[in-house]
Amino acid sequence: MLAWALVSTMYALHQDVWFWREARPLVFGFLPIGLAYHAAYTVAASVMLAWLVRRHWPTNLE
Amino acid sequence: MIPALVVFIYLAVVLSIGLFARATSRGGDAEDYFLAGRSLGPAVFLLSLFGANMTAFSILGASGHAFANGIVTYGLMASSSALIIPLSLFAIGTRLWALGKRHGFMTPVQMFRDRWECGHIGTVIFAVQAILLVPYIVIAVMGGGTTLAAVSGGLVPYWVGGAIVSLVIMGYVFFGGMRGTAWVNTFQTILFLSFGAIAVAVIAAGMGGFHEAIESMLASPSTRPLLTRERMSPLYFFSYTFIPLSSIAFPHIGIFCLTARRLEYFRRTIVLYPICMLAIWLPSVFLGVVANNATNVPALAAKIDARAALAAAGPALAPERRDELRKQASGDDVILKLVEGYAPLWLASLLGAAVMAAVMASDSQILALSTMFTEDVFTFYRGTERFGQAVQVQTGRLFVVVLTVAAYLIALEVPQSIFDLATQYAFAGYSSLAPLLVAALFWRGSTKWGALAVTVWTAAAVAAIAILQSIVPAPLPGASVPILSIAGVDVITRSAAGTTVMGLLPVVPMTIISSLLMIVVSRMTAAARPGEAALRRYFTESRHSA
Numbered sequence: 311m312l313a314w315a316l317v318s319t320m321y322a323l324h325q326d327v328w329f330w331r332e333a334r335p336l337v338f339g340f341l342p343i344g345l346a347y348h349a350a351y352t353v354a355a356s357v358m359l360a361w362l363v364r365r366h367w368p369t370n371l372e
Numbered sequence: 373m374i375p376a377l378v379v380f381i382y383l384a385v386v387l388s389i390g391l392f393a394r395a396t397s398r399g400g401d402a403e404d405y406f407l408a409g410r411s412l413g414p415a416v417f418l419l420s421l422f423g424a425n426m427t428a429f430s431i432l433g434a435s436g437h438a439f440a441n442g443i444v445t446y447g448l449m450a451s452s453s454a455l456i457i458p459l460s461l462f463a464i465g466t467r468l469w470a471l472g473k474r475h476g477f478m479t480p481v482q483m484f485r486d487r488w489e490c491g492h493i494g495t496v497i498f499a500v501q502a503i504l505l506v507p508y509i510v511i512a513v514m515g516g517g518t519t520l521a522a523v524s525g526g527l528v529p530y531w532v533g534g535a536i537v538s539l540v541i542m543g544y545v546f547f548g549g550m551r552g553t554a555w556v557n558t559f560q561t562i563l564f565l566s567f568g569a570i571a572v573a574v575i576a577a578g579m580g581g582f583h584e585a586i587e588s589m590l591a592s593p594s595t596r597p598l599l600t601r602e603r604m605s606p607l608y609f610f611s612y613t614f615i616p617l618s619s620i621a622f623p624h625i626g627i628f629c630l631t632a633r634r635l636e637y638f639r640r641t642i643v644l645y646p647i648c649m650l651a652i653w654l655p656s657v658f659l660g661v662v663a664n665n666a667t668n669v670p671a672l673a674a675k676i677d678a679r680a681a682l683a684a685a686g687p688a689l690a691p692e693r694r695d696e697l698r699k700q701a702s703g704d705d706v707i708l709k710l711v712e713g714y715a716p717l718w719l720a721s722l723l724g725a726a727v728m729a730a731v732m733a734s735d736s737q738i739l740a741l742s743t744m745f746t747e748d749v750f751t752f753y754r755g756t757e758r759f760g761q762a763v764q765v766q767t768g769r770l771f772v773v774v775l776t777v778a779a780y781l782i783a784l785e786v787p788q789s790i791f792d793l794a795t796q797y798a799f800a801g802y803s804s805l806a807p808l809l810v811a812a813l814f815w816r817g818s819t820k821w822g823a824l825a826v827t828v829w830t831a832a833a834v835a836a837i838a839i840l841q842s843i844v845p846a847p848l849p850g851a852s853v854p855i856l857s858i859a860g861v862d863v864i865t866r867s868a869a870g871t872t873v874m875g876l877l878p879v880v881p882m883t884i885i886s887s888l889l890m891i892v893v894s895r896m897t898a899a900a901r902p903g904e905a906a907l908r909r910y911f912t913e914s915r916h917s918a
Contacts, residue, residue: 320455324447324613327606333590333599340582341658342599345443348451349654355455356646362462363639371470372635 390544438660439703442598515731578714
């Protein structure tokens with residue numbers, strides 16, 4: 311259940327309408343916030359997937 | 373001429389990798405040639421699977437798209453893929469691997485035939501998958517010819533360049549099979565990963581830092597929108613999240629899932645896949661965006677001028693002039709132009725090799741088609757039974773030659789625009805085929821007739837969009853032409869970027885209708901459900917460990 315909730319939340323967070331029309335603040339002085347958000351989102355996806363494969367690995371398939 | 377020499381050295385290296393893979397082959401049976409004996413290690417599995425997903429479109433198209441559309445490109449194509457592709461590997465790829473290992477499947481169609489106890493419906497799925505894959509191979513040959521002609525300053529003509537690239541790809545796929553292809557993909561991925569960071573550092577130094585470039589873009593009304601997403605509707609943005617569903621449905625990705633030695637190797641691939649996406653796409657997109665500020669590079673200034681002229685032109689613009697401006701404004705080579713403008717010759721030479729690696733990413737698709745033809749057609753219609761496995765492998769190799777030669781001849785004769793159109797909607801087609809895998813692996817009630825309905829619907833939808841787009845020419849940027857309106861609501865609209873359905877990419881209704889067809893038709897044909905023995909092979913071990 312927690313896994314479904316996490317995956318659904320990540321999917322919803324992709325639709326970041328809150329940074330739609332903003333370029334500032336510039337992260338590290340040059341990355342527009344909309345781009346920096348999605349770069350951070352990519353890292354967050356990796357962290358969530360690490361949790362998923364650790365907790366819900368289909369060992370029965372081995 | 374130095375960039376051309378570096379590219380030739382690169383081509384020699386990848387050909388040698390294929391020959392070396394042949395020398396290390398273990399036995400030479402079909403499983404060894406087509407699946408590297410299901411023996412790929414963790415690093416090669418990760419890098420080659422990722423490399424197989426990275427086409428010329430991913431590398432060159434990303435920066436070209438960002439040049440024209442801005443930072444939105446990353447959210448559209450990279451971050452959604454960074455979530456959905458590893459999830460599909462987790463849920464579907466691992467099961468494909470286990471079933472392949474247990475029952476000896478070498479292609480997705482073999483599994484579909486076994487799962488739904490069908491024969492010729494599997495052949496229909498094979499045909500649709502193959503038709504959607506062929507344009508990529510033709511595009512790669514065209515890209516190879518164009519790139520060699522460009523890096524040699526025209527000394528290597530297009531037809532010679534295309535022939536050289538075809539021969540090299542054919543050579544390492546022919547000799548090396550899956551092992552050679554996986555090793556070449558690994559080498560190419562390492563090249564992409566290294567190049568992104570170097571290119572960013574060198575171009576940043578050449579431009580005098582990115583902070584000034586971005587501030588300058590923010591100060592100009594024409595470039596400021598490229599640093600936000602204000603020109604795109606949130607609905608259109610959302611619809612792009614359906615595109616990565618195509619990845620696992622592409623036969624070459626499904627077949628790659630069968631090559632890992634152990635299921636354990638999927639773990640690292642799933643976790644690191646988003647990081648690889650970040651490492652390649654963030655530099656590609658960012659450089660594509662800042663290229664809009666590199667007006668001191670004449671080639672880029674010419675593109676920006678052409679785009680401005682196109683935007684300012686009214687409907688009276690002659691179609692020939694419009695096409696000419698579109699071609700001039702095209703951004704697929706912006707990274708090349710940036711490096712030419714700011715980087716030393718050695719980096720420009722390395723870039724030529726990286727671009728060549730990108731356009732040659734069709735190798736796994738050629739091998740997949742060869743595997744599918746020999747397994748889903750030759751073996752299924754009793755060829756292996758009559759002639760033996762050695763003939764099966766030779767047939768696979770012959771198919772690689774015939775396919776590559778045919779792709780080369782087509783590339784010489786047919787305009788690229790036709791294949792651009794075909795590849796534009798192949799992703800949508802494969803997303804629409806994804807319910808086949810989900811139903812086969814997770815729904816006991818699915819039937820072969822449901823699978824047939826999904827396949828026929830996908831083929832018809834892709835053909836309909838391609839025909840529509842070839843009949844109705846693209847309007848000028850910013851304009852849209854309603855094709856079908858009901859009660860004052862525009863249902864189907866043609867815009868410069870393509871076709872939309874109620875403001876969404878066609879992939880959304882295609883995939884939803886595909887899923888509904890699978891459910892409705894399977895329920896209507898419940899009597900055609902496979903027997904308990906077949907179902908037991910798929911559903912007895914469906915529980916995950918907690």
